[in-house]
Amino acid sequence: MQHYFYIFTRRDYFMKQSSWNKHYDALTKTAPLPAATLSFALEQFNKEHIDPAQKTAIDLGFGSGIDSMALLNDGWNLTAMDKDATAIKYLRQLALPHYAARLKIIHKSFEEIALHPALLINATFSLPFCVPQHFPALWKNIRLALQPGGRFAGQFFGMEDSWRAREDMTFHTPALLQELFTGFSVEQMEETKREGRTVGGALKHWHVFHIVAQYR
Template identity: 30%
Template structure:
């Protein structure tokens, strides 16, 4: 576990200089709900939280990694619109939200609890609200024998999650490329931006 925390620490140092996701901007533009509340699942160092807070959103961020939580609490401690929580997907209490982000975080959700986790995420999003996030594909090199459990899905499994949504953007990535720490791996991911149309 110690080796894991070293890797995450190095990752967060690099991530601090990263700007928010373009998909987060799109989510803000698409949000037709009257709810100015956003949830950032696996918030990391908070680049998307900063952007959402500047747009006037009340932002709830959570992460399972204590380093990420400490960084965000330090970064946003004076921001009354931001609440940071140390939690995992399955134990987090999701508030009603107009936007839910899960940027590269659902990869590491407990696979045995994935359906329950997705149910919680889906039901917290208001009608007209937006989900923006990434799912791990089955061909990803972290899909098996990774140092912690991962939750790989097929394309049809990912698409089936969005029966109550209008999918605005659906992108598959399937290529060899470097991680943010400079190591080569095979990436297989699905990135989705979708607007909730029915309960």
């Protein structure tokens, strides 16, 4: 529960910032906890006592690198990707050279990447920023990359979100999400609606689905 509320604190901070740079800086200094969705997924894997050699993860849109660092600290081999040059720089500073043997950092956008097989794909508050035209291809890549028994952890934005009119972002109804997660066991699904600040300080309505699901 503590992590769950933390997510909001973390996003509120992000929305008050005028640039990704300030966002990453603030997060790495003030909020080192991973997203609740990722924490839950890691707990599930730990209960399953998986072979350490199988611990292969991808962090999509890693941003501040907090989730990436949690994955590395938990022993995962990680591919972390983001399209933002500042994020790339921050993660290099945070994780290298200590984790060089288990970390691959990729500076690419969702539209360009090919995903390798992984037991865990994490996408904390990043997939809604994929353009709608590309989302089906991205999701297909995610499904193809996930190994049987693997998990997806991340967020989707709902139709009541204030940013719904933005043409460069992707939003989902519960029915669309159900379709996306066909073939998965949904282990955690929380829908939240709340008011919060945007970049520039305006009030915005947040409509978010927090999901952890295991691929069968």
